[in-house]
Amino acid sequence: MKNVLVASFVVLVLFPGVLNAREDTEKKRIDFLLFSVENMKGAKFIRNGTEHDGKEAAAHLRMKLQKAGDKVQTADDFIRLCASKSFLSGKPYRIRSSDGITENSEQYFRKKLKEYDSTAK
Secondary structure (H helix, E strand, C coil): CHHHHHHHHHHHHHHHHHHHHHHHHHHHHHHHHHHHHHCCCCCEEEECCEEECHHHHHHHHHHHHHHHHHHCCCHHHHHHHHHCECCCCCCECEEECCCCCEEEHHHHHHHHHHHHHHHHC
């Protein structure tokens, strides 16, 4: 019985710290993704056929993130639930870079996340 109590105490004491560390890591990853789109130079974020600059795109994605609430726990959740397609139309978001290359925003964000993860280690 004593071992169970000790183990329970250790889990209760350490687990919140592990959760907070993970939440902080994921928050940094999401913030990086938002920063990357917000600071795109000469690129356009295309949502439902309308072009937006990076600042407008980031503001829209932050609003979606806020509305998603606890559904978004990770950067992957953010990409899937907020940054890939329109909730209303179901159409994928697109990003056209300054050199004219257009890709789905999901591809853009997944590349950016790999970039972040490769430098964050």
